[in-house]
Amino acid sequence: MKKYKFGLLSLLIFIFGIFISCEEAEDFTTSLATEDVLYLSGERVRLLGRILTTQAVNATDHGFYIATNESFTQPLIISLGQRTNPGRFIGEASGLQVDQRYFVKSFLALEGEMLFGNIIELNTLTPAATGLQPNNGRFGEIINILGRNFTADTRVFFGNTEGQVVGIDFESRIRVRIPVAEAPVVTIRVVSQGREMVVSEVFEYTTGTYRKISDFPGSQRFFNNVFLQSGKDFYVGLGTERGLSFNSQFWKFDVLAQQWQQVPFEGTPLRFAFNSTQYFGSGSVLLDRFPFFLVPDFWKLESDGSFTRLPDLPFVEANALAYELDGQLYVAGGENGFGRETYRYSPATGNWMRVNNTPFRVTRATISFVYEGKIYILNPETRELFAYTPSTDTWSFVTNYPGQPGGTGGFGLVVDGRAYIGMEFRSNRIWELNLSNMNWALKNDFPGIIQASNAGVFLHDGLIYFLRSADLQLQGPMEMWEFDPKGFN
Amino acid sequence: MFQRFILVALILLVSSCIDPYRISLPEGQRLLTVDGFITTDFGPHRITLTRSDTYGSVFEGLIRPVSQATVAVRDSQGEVTFLVEMEPGIYETPRSFRAEVGRSYILQITLQDGKAYTSLPETVNPVPAIDSLSYRSVQIATDSRVENRSGVQILASFRDPADQTNFYYWRTVPGTFVVVANPELHTFPPDHPTNPRGPNPKDCCATCFLVDPSRITGFSIASDEDFNGLSNRLPVAFIEDNGLRFKRTYRAQIQQLGISAQAHRFLRLVEQQVSLTGSVFDQPPANIRGNMISLSDPDETVLGYFIAASVDTKQIYIENERLQFLQTPRIIPDDCRTVPGAVVDPPADWNPPRN
Structure with missing residues (x-):
């Protein structure tokens, strides 16, 4: 029994010793x-x-x-x-x-x-200014200057005039308020911690001035009319007078003398006819909008101001879009057919032939312009601009239009490699498309009334002229306006 | 005897009153999860932001996208590229964006509540080009005595540069394959008034093209510590045969990415976690720390890893007749266009080698 007790005690002491001996002094390091x-x-x-x-x-x-x-x-x-x-x-x-x-x-x-x-x-890194977004605007608007590593003390100068820095995002995007213009085109300088950086892109202030140059010498309001041009002479005529009666005459506006003169026309009065700068034709001889009673009449404005009747068209159309490319006339779309078929007329041979359809339905209300042998048309719904190349008979997408969708009845004209697009129905806006780099810029807004349509649009000596025919509920004559795209004040 | 019976009955009565034991688990956090990478290819590169689900005794919610965050990628020169939210929680770089070898990139995220996160800098390391891709048919044993799994293993051949420490990451871009259908076997529906299930062969179409809709993309990784400077031929992807993919031609596309050591370590841990089988030899399950950090609380757990990598991509056409092991083909007794996503026209760059 003693032996047993001794053994048990020894075992307990041994186990206790093991546990005691396992304790080590902790040595924590940081x-x-x-x-x-x-x-x-x-x-x-x-x-x-x-x-x-x-x-x-x-x-x-x-x-x-x-x-x-x-x-x-x-x-x-x-x-x-x-x-x-x-x-x-x-x-x-x-x-x-x-x-x-x-x-x-x-x-x-x-x-x-x-x-x-x-x-x-x-x-530490070096600041750099790499671009503008957008590269145009007007006093008081905010633009972004893109770059990297801008410091908190960054200052921005438009020419020599300092703009107000509204904020700097992620040190890479400066939001700056455009200061008062000192010139239409200025260089942007950015200064961070005394280091000056010049943005390679120039900044363009919003330009464009308007001037009403003449009132139409009568109370007529032209609708669904045609307009033509021969040098300094602008022609407006046919269509209807307020939709109530046909207008059988033309009026000529001499832009240099700024005088109106009535011009007789011996053909049948028409509405919904197509017109390019020199040619016009087809259209309806009924006052009702529907049904059309379409005729194949085809006319040309000669350089001496006379009208020559050409052989009848091989088709009839209402409200078709017409334009001249390399001396040839193209007539596209309209409201009589499926709206995309296109015909080409060669004045040398007098022949008409079908060419590739337009990529969407077009009418004379479709905005279009001609530049370097190509016609550009704007899809009002998708705001896509397409170009037609006659040599390949193909249409191709060019760019997207930043203006409001759905706008029709506006104009498109090119001055010095820049297309001016706008003045659609109920709009007072004109956009400029730089055709060398496809950069869009908004021009100053038209100051006249917007409840009017463009009865005629003309281009002379780098200036755009348009005849505004006000809606019927408004008083006053039609007005001829001059738009200088580069005008700056 | 009766007393014994009463005693036994009482014991049974007491022992049958078992209360269910309800485990009260602490509610987990909804952790910000960042998933995405940028490469030296042109964009768009995609970053996905989500909140993880909480865990508990029942399924409690869904993985939710994190919307309206400001997400930007900034390189070591200070160039910032903003990402645009294309779908809720999915942010994309512009198409023109591509990472440059030698530069390091960070991902910056500012959430709608103002919380800001950043990644640790990821340097873009160069990656050698894939010299060629090859494939072999493989069979995987299963518990079933009747049928084994099979598929195609893709092998990449490349030469590892001797003067660099390289870490590799291979991904499979969703492949495209020929869908073979049997429109001649089409039958009337069972409720047809005159000829239920009767033959009604269709003229079109027997073959279509389909982008593999499988959302599970496997990946492989390697480091060159075992083959530095040597030419290699490594298995980089496995595409399982589902009875449809390899009925004719399958085009697989493999990306070989050169990643950082840290990204390689992260992916290795992910690989370990996803290959857990439940055996006693498994690694213990754990959250893997990525390279995203909360600026307000550096100890906040943010899941995911922002990878910046150089990439080389190659594709290979896998022909049915060259595969030794094939699953029983799935019959589509209809026009192949009835398969969701299948189209008759091949992709513009579809160009299988002619035998």
Whole structure:
């Protein structure tokens, strides 16, 4: 029995000894790492540090040192305050000098002892201004200047006039309010921490001036009429007078003398006829809108101001779109057929032939313009601009129109490689398309009444003229307006 | 005897009163999850932001997209590219955007509530070109005595550059395959008034083209520590035969990406986690820390990893007659255009090699 008790006691002492002997004195160490540079720009840096330990730390402060020298004399200190838990911490500093070498290290203040992490070397980045968005606008509007590493003190100059910086997003996009114009086209300068950057793109102030140059010498209002041009002489005629009676005559406006003169016409009065600059034809001889009673009449305005009747058309159409390319006449769409068929007339042979259909239904209300041997047409629904190349007989997409969708009845004309599109029904806007780089810019708004249609549109000497025929409920004569796309005031 | 019976009955009565034990689990957090990468190919590159679901004793919710966030990619030169939200939670770079080798990129996210997140910088490392792709038919044993799984293993041949430490990541872009149908076997519907299930062969169409609708894309990774500077031929993808894919021709497209060591480590851990089988030898399940950090709380768990990588892409046409193991073909007794997404015209760049 004694032997048994002795054995049991020995076993307990042995087990107790094992447990006692397994206790080791704990030795905790705390390490600190300057892990990474999370963000670096011209003047800002965001740093990531980490405290590595298996126990809580009682740090009175932690953060980062930043200095221009490796010995960290006169450092900029990012102090993140007390810290008890190990793990990651992020510090951020701004106000650094651009394009400057810096050294950074993390620190941890532990009960009088200062612990430092590894040193990382970095170079702050250089600011750059790369572009404008958009590159045009008017006084008071806000545009974006794109680039990188813009500093908080960035200033923007339009020519010599400073614009108000509204904000800088992600140090890469400056929102700036356009100042008063000192010239129609100015260079944009951006200054960050004394460094001047010139944006390669120039900025264009919104231009375009309007002037009413003449009232029509009568009370007539032309609708569904045709308009033609021969040099300085603009012709408007046929169609209806307020939709109540046919207008059987033409009127000529001499833009240099600014005088109106009535011109007799011996043909049948028409409405819904097509017209290009010199040619017009077909259309309906009934006053009712429907049904059409269409005729194949075909006329040409001669350079001496007389009208020549040409052989009848091989088709009839109402409200077709017509344009002249390389001396040949094209007639497209209309409301009588399926709206896309296109005919080409060769004045040399007098022959008509079918060419490729337009990519969508067109009428004379479709905005179109001719440039460098191509016709451009605008789909009012999709706002897509298409171009027709006669040599290949193909249509191709060009660009999208930024104006309002659904607009018809506007005009399109080209002056010095820039197309001017707009003045659709109930619109006072004109857009400019730079055909060399497909850049769109809005022009100044038309100051006249918008309850009117364009009874005639003409181009002379770099200026656009349009005859406005007001809606029936409005008083007053038709007005001839002059639009100078480059006008600046 | 009766007393014993009463005693037994009482014991049974007491023992049958078992209360269900309800486990009260702490509600998990809805963690921000970032998924996406940018490469040296032209965009659009896609970043997806979601909130993870919580866990509990029942299914409690859905993975929700994180909408209306400001998402931007910034390179080491300070160039910022903003991403546009195309669908809820899906943000895309412009088409013109492409990463450049040697630059590092960070992903910056600002949520609608003002919380900001950033990734750690990811440097774009160069990747060698894929010299060629090849394939072989493989069979995988299953529990079924009757049928084994089979599929096609794709192998990439490339030469690893000796002067760099390279980490590889291979992805399969959704492939395109010929859908073979049997319109001549088409029958009337069972409720046809005169000829239920009677033959009603169709003239068109027996073959269509379909982009593989499978949403599960496998991946492979490797580091060059075992083959630095050597020419290699490694299995990089496996496409399982579902009875439809390999009835004629399947075009697989493989991306070989050069990623950072950190991204490789992350994907290796993901690979380990997704290959858990439930055995005692498995790795313990765990959340894998990515490279996204909350600026307001660096210890906040953000799931996912933003990868910036260089890429080389190659495609290979897999022909049915060259496959040793095939599943029983699935019969489509109808016009192949009835298969959702199938079209008659081949893709513009469909050009299988002629034998």
